[in-house]
Structures are given as structure tokens and as C-alpha cells.
Amino acid sequence: MPLxxxxxxEITCKIVYYGPGRSGKTTNLQYIFDRVPEGRRGRMVxxxxxxxxxxxxxxxxxxxxxxxxxATRFQLYTVPGQVYxxxxxxxxxxxxDGVVFVADSQARQLDENIESLQNLQANLLGQGVDVRGLPxxxxxxxxxxxxxxxxxxxxxxxxxxxxxxxxxSADALVGRGVFETLKAVSGLVLKRLSEDSTA
Amino acid sequence: xxxxxxxxxxxxxxxxxxxxxxxxxxxxIMTPAGQVMAQYGFARAVDVMTAAALGAGIVASSSxxxxxxxxxxFAALGHRGTHHGIVLSSFDSPRGRLLxxxxxxxxxxxxxxxxxxxTLVDDLAxxxxxxxxxxxxxxxxxxxxxNRSLDALFGQ
Numbered sequence: 001m002p003l004x005x006x007x008x009x010e011i012t013c014k015i016v017y018y019g020p021g022r023s024g025k026t027t028n029l030q031y032i033f034d035r036v037p038e039g040r041r042g043r044m045v046x047x048x049x050x051x052x053x054x055x056x057x058x059x060x061x062x063x064x065x066x067x068x069x070x071a072t073r074f075q076l077y078t079v080p081g082q083v084y085x086x087x088x089x090x091x092x093x094x095x096x097d098g099v100v101f102v103a104d105s106q107a108r109q110l111d112e113n114i115e116s117l118q119n120l121q122a123n124l125l126g127q128g129v130d131v132r133g134l135p136x137x138x139x140x141x142x143x144x145x146x147x148x149x150x151x152x153x154x155x156x157x158x159x160x161x162x163x164x165x166x167x168x169s170a171d172a173l174v175g176r177g178v179f180e181t182l183k184a185v186s187g188l189v190l191k192r193l194s195e196d197s198t199a
Numbered sequence: 200x201x202x203x204x205x206x207x208x209x210x211x212x213x214x215x216x217x218x219x220x221x222x223x224x225x226x227x228i229m230t231p232a233g234q235v236m237a238q239y240g241f242a243r244a245v246d247v248m249t250a251a252a253l254g255a256g257i258v259a260s261s262s263x264x265x266x267x268x269x270x271x272x273f274a275a276l277g278h279r280g281t282h283h284g285i286v287l288s289s290f291d292s293p294r295g296r297l298l299x300x301x302x303x304x305x306x307x308x309x310x311x312x313x314x315x316x317x318t319l320v321d322d323l324a325x326x327x328x329x330x331x332x333x334x335x336x337x338x339x340x341x342x343x344x345x346n347r348s349l350d351a352l353f354g355q
Contacts, residue, residue: 003206003234010206012234012248036352042245045253056256061248065348068341072348075233075248091259095232179353186349187342194341 002097002193010071013189014095015182018120019102020112021053021081024141027172028102029060029076032182035175036062054080057092067190074186081116090123098135098189100181102172103160105142105150110159117160135188136165139181144171205237213322214239221315222307224283227251227300228323231259231289236297254300258289275316277309286312290320293327 002013017025026046033044040063047056058078065072077096079089093099101120103113121131140156151159153169161167166184170177203218205211210228218226218239225240227247233255241247262272275288286301286309299319303312 003230003236014232014234040352042243042249045249047256056260057252059249059252061245061252062352063245064345064352067344067348072345073244073248075252077252087263088260091256091263094259095230095234179349183346183349186345190341190345 002189004070004193009069010073011067011190011193012073012075013097013186013193014075014077015098015100015185015189016093016096017076017078017100017102018089018093018116019081020104020109020116021083023081023102023104023109023113023116024139024170024172025078025081025102026054026058027141028100028139028170028178028181029058029078031172031175031178032062032076033060035179039063040065053082054078055085056080056088064186072190076182083115083119086119086123089119090126093120093123094127096129096134097193098137098185100185101136101138101160102141103138103156105140105156106145107149107151110151113156113160132163135185135192136163137181137185137188138165138167139170139172139177140167141170141172141177143169144174144176202241203237203239207236209326209328210237210323213319213326216322217315217319220318221301221303221312223301223303223312225250225300225302227254227298229255229298229300231255231296231298240302250300254287255298258287258298262289275313277313279309284309284312286316288316288320290323292320292324293329297323 002011004011017028019025042061045059049055060076062074077092079092124131138161140153168177168181172178203211203215214237228237229235229251233252235247235251238247265272277286284303288299301312
């Protein structure tokens with residue numbers, strides 16, 4: 001659940017960028033960090049290896065400003081995508097209010113995408129969270145690559161999007177789709193918060 | 200104390216008492232997911248969130264190592280640097296498991312911080328009220344405000 005401070009009227013939400021290794025999760029956060037004014041974001045922390053592969057997580061706090069009279073802040077995390085870092089993925093996933101699944105659109109990466117999505121479901125289930133109830137957006141990244149190398153969004157939908165969640169085509173390196181993805185998941189998280197509080 | 204901020208007011212008394220007794224420079228009380236419940240000493244909210252994320256990560260990973268060793272989570276972890284030291288501790292409260300991150304300087308000691316950390320945990324448990332239900336949080340039309348905020352954030 002998002003943390004809500006009724007006294008100072010603040011909301012803090014945790015969003016986790018999940019997906020296979022090298023799908024572009026850190027690139028998404030790096031682009032957001034570069035584009036958001038300094039006063040509205042904190043330092044981007046990357047716990048990475050010497051080769052710049054995410055070891056534990058990347059973290060970027062964002063200040064969205066006032067929404068419905070609440071100062072709203074988002075904490076963006078990425079998980080390490082490589083298969084053998086599953087233990088740290090589970091830790092980062094704890095308490096997530098929303099997930100962005102960053103899929104690599106390359107045809108040869110389809111199995112990795114499916115494996116990572118199954119891993120996400122298993123890790124959420126291990127924490128007592130039903131993936132069907134968690135706000136989620138799938139980003140089809142690297143859609144800028146030559147058509148013979150990537151799967152079209154409709155093909156990726158059939159393989160990955162059995163829940164029918166919102167999807168965004170992206171080229172995170174140049175920022176295409178990055179903002180739309182954040183906007184989509186933010187809306188879902190806050191909408192759920194709104195529904196939960198009126199239930 | 201000017202620098203104390205809390206998500207829930209009941210944490211303020213125990214926190215300020217601890218800071219006064221232990222001589223801590225910065226203190227964070229947070230959930231295991233890295234959500235801040237109360238803080239003392241930080242200037243910017245985004246810095247607080249970063250410290251909480253890193254502190255929660257340390258506690259989470261060391262707890263996993265403890266689990267692999269077949270023992271309960273470590274009660275406290277400490278690191279001493281040249282100018283500052285940090286202590287991380289986790290404890291159960293009526294609101295579930297909580298973590299404390301303490302940054303201290305040369306004017307106090309690890310022993311003193313750990314001594315009063317126990318008191319802080321007891322004080323928090325005693326002060327914690329039963330959770331109460333709340334009314335609606337966001338207005339029905341919050342999405343327009345969200346979109347405007349995000350557009351402004353990205354300069355669109």
C-alpha cells in the first residue's frame with residue numbers, strides 16, 4: 001500500500017521496473033532522471049557492477065507535486081534482470097504499489113521475457129500478492145530496431161499480455177514511450193489507491 | 200525539535216526522546232519496503248527516500264543471509280566511518296515490522312546509540328495506537344491533476 005500521511009497530506013508510492021536482463025529498465029530511469037528538473041527529483045542511486053549491470057537496484061525518487069491536495073512522491077526502483085539475482089529481485093519487489101514490466105522486443109529475447117514474467121508472478125505470489133490485482137503496465141522496448149529483429153506489439157501482446165494490461169511501445173534510449181509508461185502506471189496506482197480508500 | 204517529521208504523529212515523541220538521549224545526527228523510522236514513517240535531521244524529502252531505500256536494502260539482504268544461516272534476522276547492524284557511523288535495527292511493532300536507521304557522529308558512540316535504541320523500540324511499541332480506517336484519499340478527478348503534474352515534470 002502507498003504510505004499516506006494525513007497530517008501533512010503526503011502520499012508515497014513505490015513503483016518497480018521489472019524485466020529480463022538488458023531490456024532497458026535502468027535506461028528508463030536514467031532518461032527520467034535526465035529530463036526531470038533537479039528540484040523535483042533526488043539523486044539516482046545505482047547499485048551496479050563495474051560493467052554497469054544492476055547488482056541490487058537502481059532508485060530514483062520523484063516529487064510529482066500536489067494531487068488532490070496531497071504532496072505526491074513516487075519511488076522508482078529497478079531490479080537486476082539477470083536470472084541468478086532472483087533473491088535481490090524478491091527484496092526489491094517487497095511492498096511495490098505498481099510494476100512496469102520492461103520487455104525486450106527482440107524476437108530472440110521472447111523466451112527471456114516469458115521467463116521473467118513468470119518469475120515476477122512467482123515472486124509476487126511468494127509475498128502473498130496476486131499479480132492480477134497489482135497495477136501493471138508492460139513496455140515493449142527497443143521497437144526502434146529493424147523490423148526483422150523485433151516482434152510487433154500485437155505479437156508480444158499474444159505472448160505476454162494475457163491480463164490485458166496497458167502496453168506502451170518504446171525506445172527508451174531516446175525516451176520514446178518512457179514518459180507514457182510512467183504516466184500509465186502512475187494513473188493505475190493512484191486509481192487503485194482511490195478505489196481502495198472508498199471501498 | 201525543528202527537524203523532526205513524521206507520517207504518524209505517535210512516532211514523534213519517542214523519536215525526539217531518542218535523538219536527545221543518544222545524540223544522533225540523523226534518524227529514519229521506515230517500513231521494510233523503504234517507506235519513511237518518521238525522520239529527524241534530513242533537509243530534503245527526496246534524500247530521506249534515498250536513505251530509506253538503501254537502509255531497507257541493507258536490512259533485507261542481511262536478513263536473507265541470516266535466513267540462509269538458519270537464524271533469526273540480525274537485531275542490529277553497524278558501520279563506523281571516520282566522521283560518521285550508522286546503525287540499522289529492525290523490530291516488531293503493533294504496525295508490523297519497522298526499521299530504524301541512525302547516523303551518529305564523534306560526539307556520541309555506538310554503545311550509547313545501541314543503548315537508547317532499545318528504549319526507542321519500547322517507546323514506539325507503547326505509543327503505537329490501533330490503526331483506524333480513513334475516508335477517501337483522492338478526489339474523483341485526480342487523474343487530470345496527475346496528468347498536469349506529470350506534464351509539468353517532463354516539461355511538456
